[in-house]
Amino acid sequence: MSRPVQYNNTIKFEGIPEGYMGEGFMATNFEKVVSLARKNSIWPLPFATSCCGIEFMATMASHYDLARFGSERVGFSPRQCDLLMVMGTISKKMGPVLKQVYVQMAEPRWVIAVGACASSGGIFDTYSVLQGIDQVIPVDVYVPGCPPRPEAILDGFMKIQELVNAEGLRRRNSDQYKELMNSYGIQ
Amino acid sequence: MNDHILLPEGSIEKQTTTLNLGPTHPATHGVFQNILELDGERIMKATSTVGYIHRAFEKIAERRALYQITPLTDRLNYCSTPINNMGWHLTCEKLLGVATPKRVDYLRVIIMELARISDHLICNSIVGVDSGAYSGFLYVMQFRELIYEIYEEVCGSRLTTNIGRIGGFERNFTNAAFEKLEKFLDDKTGYPAQLKEFENLFTRNRIFMERTIGCGPISGERAMNYGFTGPNLRAAGIDYDVRVHSPYSSYDDFEFTVPVGTTGDCYDRFLVRNEEMWQSLDIIKQAYQKVQEFKGAEAEVFHADVPAFYLPEKKDVYTKMEALIYHFKIIMGETEMPAGEVYNAVEGANGELGYYLISDGGRTPYRLHFRRPCFIYYQAYPELIKGGMLSDAVITMSSLNLIAGELDA
Amino acid sequence: MLTNQTIQQKLTEKFGEVLTSWQEPYGMLTFTAPKELNLKVLQFLYDDAELNFTFLTDLQAVHYPDNKGAELAVVYHLHNWKDNIRIRFKVLTDIQNPDIFSATALFQSANFMERETFDFFGINFVGHPNLIRILNVDEMDYFPLRKEFPLEDQTRIDKDDEMFGR
C-alpha cells in the first residue's frame, strides 16, 4: 500500500503522573539505589489469557528477550512477583480472579495492561467482557495494540521501569496510595 | 469391656485432596479451571470449568457486516489466525457464490499451512516446556518469528492478521514475502533443519518418551464419540482430515499424507503434529512451486473479479463513480446477501473449524456459529487425565493444544 | 455410494411424513424433525449400517423471535465419515417451555455443546447430566444470544453511539 508518510512522529506522551513519587519525596542516595535495584529486577507475573499472551511469548523469546531487562524469571505465584502483566481479554468471570491475584501480590507491585482487551475491552464490547481491567485493579501502564508488537510491550515495560525508578520507598505507605486502594475496595 | 467402641461403617475413607488447577495456573496456558481430586499425586476425579474468557463472538457477529467479522475470527485460535480468516472467507464465498482463481487458492494454501506450522510448533514445544525442557521452545520460536514476518509482509500484522478478503487477498504478495518464504523453506538454514533438530531433542529422548507415552490416551471410538477432530483425533488412529475429505482451496492439487497414531496418547499427539509439520512444509513447497509457475499478468492475480464483494482499487475509488458506489455499498455492508444457510469447514490447526452461517439477506449474518474444535474435545479432558498423575495432567493439557480463545469463543 | 436421496428415502421410510422441510442448501441435506423425535432420528441415523452418521459435528440453536410457537430451533450437524456426507436437521421448540431430549447418551460430545446452547438460549435439555451455565457467570439471569438482549455491556459509559451509523 502506498502511504503518504510512513511514520507518525507526533506521538503523544505525557510524563509520569503526579503522585507516584509519594509525599515528601526526597531522593536520598539510598532510596535511589533501591529504586535502581527494583527497576532492574522486575519479575513479571504473566496473567496471560489469550492472544496477547502469545505475543508475550515472542517477547520472552530470543528475538526480543525480555531477559535483557532482568525479567526472565517469570513466576506464577503472586507472592514472588513485582509486575502483574495482564495480557488478554478479562471477562467478568475472570475479574474476581484477577483481583484476587493482584491483592495477594506482595508490595511493591505494579500492573501493566497489555493489549486493547486488558486496557479497555478492545473490540469485545460485550456483556461478558470487562471493559478494561482498571475497573477492578489500578493500572500503572497501558499498552495499546491488539496485540501490541513485542516492541510495544517492551516499550510499556520500560515505562514501568521508569515508574519504578521514580517511585520512592514511601509511596506504598502514603495516604494517597491507601486512597487509591480504597477506591478499588482493596483494604 | 463395656466401652468397646464400634467403628462406624465406612469410616476408612480414601483421603483425597481437592486442588484447583487453574484459572491462573501456569499449566493452563490460558484460563481453564480444573478441580482435581488427588490421592497423593494421582488424579481420582477431575471437573473442568471453562468460560473464563468468554467474549460473545457469536453475538458480536450478529451486529457486524461480513468483512468486519474477519478480525473476530482472528481471535478464535490465535495461534493460527490465518486459517480462521481463510475459513471465514471461504464460508462467505460459498454463501455468495464467489469462485476464486487458482493462484489465490495456492497463496491461501501457503498461508494456511504456514499457520498450521506455527500452531503445531507452539503446541509441541510447549509440551517440551511443560515437561521441563525450555530450550527447544525458544529454538522453534525463532522460526515462528519468521512466519510472523511473512504474515506481516502480506497483511501488515503479526498475530491478528485479518488476512485476505472475500474473494482473495487485500494485496499481492511482495517479493520480500516470497524471499522470506524461501528462507523459511531452506533445507539447511530454514525451518526443516530446525525441525530436525527439535526432533533430535525430543522424540527419542527416553525421559521425554516416558513422560508422554501412555499419558492421556484415548481410543479412536472414544475420540470420535467425544467429537475429536484434527491432530488429536488422528493421534487416536482415525485419519479424518477435512483437507482430504472435502478439499477446499485446491487442496486436492497437492500430494500429502495424513499421519495417524495408534493409542492417542501424548506421544502420539506429539508425533502426529510433528509429522504434520513435515507434511505442511511439503505442501508449502508444492504450492510455492505452483505459484511461481504463474507468469506475467497471471502473476498479478490476487483476488477474484467480483466487484460486488471485493473492494475496488483505491485509485478507482477516487476517480470513478461506479467504483465509489461499490465501495460505499461494501463498506456499509449493503451487498446483496442471499438468504440461506451454509455450513463450511476447514481443517484448522486443532481440527474441523466449522462456520455455520445463517443469512436472512440483511446486512449482517442472522446467526453465525463457530464450531470450535477445542471446545468440543476439551470435554474429554477429565476422562483423559483420570488415573494419571498431576504431571500427566499438565502434559496432556498442553499436548491437546487447548486454545482458550477458541474454546470460550 | 450414499446420496442425499437415499438418506431422505430411508428417513421417510422410517419416520414417515413427520420429517418436513426437506431442502438441500449448498448441497447439504436439511430437514426438520418434531422435537419429541430428535433422539429417535439421531439414533436411527447412528445405528443404521448404511447411514452410519456416527459423528456429531455440531449442535447449537437459533432464535427466530417471529416464528411464534417455535421460536427456538436446535440444529444438529451430522457427518458420515465413511461416505463423507453431511446432513443437518432442526428441531423446533417453543420458547416458553423449551424442553428437548439430550443427546448426551449417544454422543459424549453433545455434553458441552448442549450446555453452551443452554447457556446462550436457555434450551432445557432433558436428561443432560449437568445442565448448568458453561461460558457465562452463574449469576447471569438471561440468555444472551436470544435476539431481544443487547450485545453491549450496559454499564459502559465512554461510548457515544450516535456516531456509529447503527
Next chain:
Amino acid sequence: MDIKAYIVLSLTLFTIGIIGVLVRRNAIVIFMCVELMLNAVNLLLVAFSKMHAISNTAKLSPTFASDAQIFVFFIMVVAAAEVSVGLAIIVMMYRNVHTVDVNFLNRLKN
C-alpha cells in the same frame, strides 16, 4: 569430667522421657519420648566407654572400651527398626480411627 555428671544428665533425660510417656496421650509423642529414653541410655553408655578408656581395665583388651560404643550403634539400629514398624502401625491406626490418642486406642483393644 566426673562420670557422675553424665549419670545425672542421662538420668534426667530418661526421667523426662518417662514423664512424657506418662502424661502425653498422643501416641507419636509417646514414641518420641521412647526415643529420648534410648538416647539417654546411649549417652551414658558412651560416657562409660570413655570412662573405661582411661581406666586400667582398658589395658586388658584393646577393644574393651569401644565395646560400649558398638552397643550404642546397635541400639540405634534397633531404634530405627522399631520406629519404622511402630510408626507404620500408628499411621495405619490413625487412618482407621482418625486419632492417635492412646487412651482411645486402648479401648479399641478388644
Next chain:
Amino acid sequence: MPFNLLQADINNALNYLPIVIQIIFALGLVFTIIWGSDLLGPKRKTTDKLQNFESGIEIKGNARQPMAIKYFLVAILFVLFDVEVIFFYPYAVNFRELGWHGFLAVVFFVGSFLAGFIYIFKKGAMKWED
C-alpha cells in the same frame, strides 16, 4: 603409602570448634537478614492478601489432609536402608585390614539388604504407577 597420613590432631575433638563457630555465625546471619528484611519491606496486610494462594480462586478443602501412605512408606524404607548404609562406612574404612573375611560378612549383609529390596518391589510397595 598415601593412605596412612592420619595425623594426631585430626582426631581431636577440638577440630569441631570451627564448626560450632560456623553454626553460630550462620545462625546470626540468617536471622539478621530475616529480621532486617522484615523491618524494611513495605507492609499492607489484608485478610484477602493473607489467604493462601490457589490459582486465584477460593480454596477448596484443607491443604493439610492425610496424604497417601505411599509417601510414608518411602520414608520408612529410607530409615531402614539409611541405617544399613551407615554400617558400610566403618567397613569401608577398614576393609583392607579385614580382608576376604570381612568382605564375606558384608556380602552376606548386602544379600539380606537385597532380599529386602526385592521383597519390597515384589510387594509393589514402591509401585507408583497404580
Next chain:
Amino acid sequence: MNITTLVFILLSVMAVGSAAMMIASKSPVHSVLWLIVVFFAISGHYILLNAQFLAIVNIIVYAGAIMVLFLFVVMLMNLNAETEPIKNYRLQLIGIISGGTLLLIILSAIMKIDVEQLVEMKTGNEGLIKSLGLNLFKNYVLPFEISSVLFLSAMIGAVVIGKKDEAVENKK
C-alpha cells in the same frame, strides 16, 4: 571452670531444656523439632567425648532419618495442635510427681557413691571410625549379620502393614 565444663553444662542445659520443651509443647510438630535439638545436644556430648563416629551417626540416623520419618508422619497425618486430646491434669500431675520421685531416688543413691571416676574427654581413639569398625567387624560380626535380619523383618513388617492399609483402602 574450664572450657570443657562450660561446654558440658551448656550442652546439658540445651538437652534437658529441649527435652522438657518437647513434652511440654502442644503441637507435635514442635515436639519433633525440640527432639531434634535434643539429639544435636547429645551429638555435641558425643563430640565432647570424642566419640566422633557416633556423633555423626547420631545425627544421620536420628536427626536425618528417624526424625524425618516422625515429621513425615506428623505432617502427613495432619496432627495439628487441635488433634491433641484434651489433657487430664490429674494424670499429668501424677506423672510428673512419680517421674520426679524416681529421679530423686536414683539421684540420691548415686550421690551416695563417692568414687571419683573420671571420663576421658576430647581425645582417645575409641570413638573413631577406624577402631570402631575394626572392633565391629572383628568381634561383632554375628550381631552385625543378625541386625541385617532385623532390618529385613522390619522392612517386611512395614510393607505388610502399609500394604494392608492400601488393600483396605482400595476395597472401598
Next chain:
Amino acid sequence: MNALTNKVKQVNRKPLTFMERLYLPAIFKGMMITFSHIFKKKPTINYPEKQRPFSPVFRGLQILNRDEEGRENCTACGLCAVACPAEAITMEAAERMPGEEHLYKEEKYAAKYEINMLRCIFCGLCEEACPKDAIYLSETFTPADYQRKQFIYSKNDLLIPHPTENPEAYSKALGNRPKRETIN
C-alpha cells in the same frame, strides 16, 4: 476403525532400543544440540537501541493525510467509523467555511476526529474504508502510557506534518527508520 482415506501414514513409534534405554545417549545428544547453539548468531534485537524494521504495510498508529498543499483530506464521510469493528473512531463533521479552503480539501471536514487507541485493534479496516485517501495506518506502533485518558488521539495527534509549513517533520515522517534489511 478402517482407514477413511488412502493417504494414511502411520507415525513412527518404535519402542526404545537398548541404547536409548540408557538415558544418557539421548541426553548427551540433546546437550550437544544446546551446546552448538552457544556458537550460533544470536537473533536478539537490542530494542530500544536497535529497532527491527517493520514491513512497509505494517498496521500501526493511524495518520490523517493531507494533500500536497497541506489540506486535510478527510471529508468526514464516516465510512471509517462504520467500518471500524472496535468502534474506536469518533468524529464530528463540519461545513467548510469560506476562506478555509487552504485547510480542508473538501466541503465538509472533520471538526473533531478522535481515535481511542486503547480500543483500536489495528485491523486496517478504516484505511480500507476511506474513499478520500485520508486515513492510513503507519509503521509506528502506538506507545504505551500511564493514564487511560492519554489514549484518545485527537486530530492533531494524527494529522501528518504539514508538507509545506513544516517540511522537516514531514520528511522525517516519510522515513526515519533504519533501512529495511533482514536482521536475523
Next chain:
Amino acid sequence: MMLLTIDIGLVIEKLILIVVVISASLVIAMYTTFAERKVAAILQDRRGPNRAGPFGLLQPLADGLKLFFKEEIIPNFSSKFLFILGPALAMMTAMMTSAVIPWGNKIELFGRNINLQIADINIGILYVFGVVSLGVYGIMIGSWASNNKFSLLGGLRAASQIISYELAMGISMIALLMVTGTLSLKEMVVQQQAGHWNVIYQPLGFLIFLICAFAECNRTPFDLPEAENELIGGYHTEYSSMKLGFFLFAEYINMFISSVIMATLFFGGYDMPFVNESLLSPNIAALVGIAALMAKAICFIFLFMWVRWTIPRFRYDQLMHLGWRILIPLALFNMLVTGGVILYFK
C-alpha cells in the same frame, strides 16, 4: 584443659576463614544465579540480562536488594514460626556444608600457617552426608507451614526425592571410601595429588554421585519439587521477600558446594594437574590450588546448567523408579565390585 590453652589466634583465624568462606559462597551463589540466566540465554540464542551494570553484572545485586525490600507475607493459616523457620533452616544447612571442604593448601600469612579448611575432621564425608540429610527439613517445614496444597505437594516430592537419592549417594560414596581408605576430605586430596584422580578408579561411582547431586540440589531433570508448570512455585509458592531469597540462594549454594565436593572427591580438589606445586612458593601454590578448585567447580556448575536447559524432567514415579530400582542396586554393585577388585589385587 584450661580456657587459656585454646589458641585465640586459631579462633580468630578460623573466624576470618568462616566469614570469608560464607560470604564467598553467598557471592558465588548470587553470581551463579546470574550465570544461570546468562548460560540459559546463551544456550537459547538469547542475550540474557545485560542492562543492570556493565554486561548486567549488577543483576544479582539488584535482585538481592529488591528481594530485601519486598513485603513479607505470612499467610493467615500458616504456622508463623515454622513458616520462618523453613527458609532459615534451608539456608543454614546450605551454609554449613562448606565447613569440611579443603579450599586449598596451607597459606602463610603474618607468620602463621593457615589451613584453608575450616574444620579438618576425620569423618569429613560423613559430616557432609549428615548435613545433607538435614537439608530436607527446611523444605519440609517450609512447605508444610505454608498450608498451601501446591507447596505441600512440592514439599512431599522434595522430601521423598531427597531422602531417596541420599541412599544411592551414600552407597556410591562407600565405594570411593574403599579406594581411599579415609573419610577426611583433606587426605583424599593429598592422596589424589600424589596419585591419580579418583574418577579414574570410580567412574561409575562418580556418575551415580553426579546424578544424586543433581537430585539433591533439585536440578532438572529432578526439579519436580518446584516444577513451575505443575506446582506454580513448588514448596516456596507462598514465600516472598528474603525468605524466598533464602530458598533460592540455598539452592544455588547447594549447587556450588556439591560442585566443589564432586571436584574434591573425584577430581583432585585443589590439585592442579600438570603443575608441580612444590616448585612454587607455598602461597602461590595455595592460590593456584584455589583457582584450580574453582575452575573445576565452575565446570560442574556449567554442567548443572547445561543439563537443566536441555532435558525434560522426570515424573514422580519415574524419579522414584530411577532412584530406588536403578541407582541403589547399581551403587551396591559398584561397591561390591570395587571391594572385590581391590582385595583381589592386594
